[in-house]
Amino acid sequence: MKKVTNILIERESHPAKVGPRITALRESLGKTKASFADSISLDRSTLTKVEKGEAGLDIAVSERIAYIYGFGLDFIYRGELDDVPFELRAELVNHLNKARSN
Template identity: 65%
Template sequence: MSALIERESTPVRVAPRITALREALSLDKAQFADSIEYDRSTLTKVEAGKAGLDLAVGERIAALYGVGLDYIYRGDLSDLPSDLRPRVLSELASAKSVFTSK
């Protein structure tokens, strides 16, 4: 079980979920970073999968936007607010098609 969680919470797995959430919220990187009181350049690294997302930051995202930590760190889509879920799914699908077409 712990191996599953570790794989799902790696920076490269968390990155597209954070990006999809931000884009579903119609926020640019600066707006999102400022809203969660996070360094903009660090957010860029997180979204690129080059840095991990600190749990305290994940908790701020969860509290501010109503998403669960299981979405952020494990990819559990049921841990998203129902009104946000379709937009996040759409963003995740778009990101996947971009990466697979390269």
């Protein structure tokens, strides 16, 4: 059981997967890196590292994103679109697809 859990967590919660979701989330909100980082009380350079997949996203920061913007932790860490505000889903998917094609 432990191996399966590690594989699932590594695959979906890995910074390389979370980073593009955070970028797409921010872009779907129409926020600059600076304004988004400030709104969630995160250092701007840390946000850059998270978006590049070079650093993990602290759960406390994810909770602030969920509280302020309505994006659930299942989207942030697992990519579940059901955990995204309905009115932002289409825009978010466009940004995710654009990131994948780059």
